[in-house]
Amino acid sequence: MNAPCKDCKQRRLYCHSQCEKYKNWKYNYKTSDREENxxxxxxxxxxxxxxxxxRWG
Known part of the structure; x- marks a missing residue:
């Protein structure tokens, strides 16, 4: 699963805090990760x- 910023033309330093595509991807990735856990x-x-x-031994 690759982040949407791999070939992004607007990529710059610290862009993840402002990028809506990345925020959505990260939310969906964390949700599936939590479900798997x-x-x-x-x-x-x-x-x-x-x-x-x-439980303890």
Whole structure:
């Protein structure tokens, strides 16, 4: 997944704080990343419960 600023003609120093394309891309990327982390945590917890491993050990 590449950021939209790869071949951007308006790219300059510190442009990410003002670029709407980049802000939208970053929001969508972080959202999918959070969803993946939630799912991964669920799977790890389920496997640990099946093995009988407690939360702290």
């Amino acid at each position: 939630v799912y991964t945590d669920y799977v790890v917890g389920a496997v640990q419960r099946m093995k009988g491993v407690g």
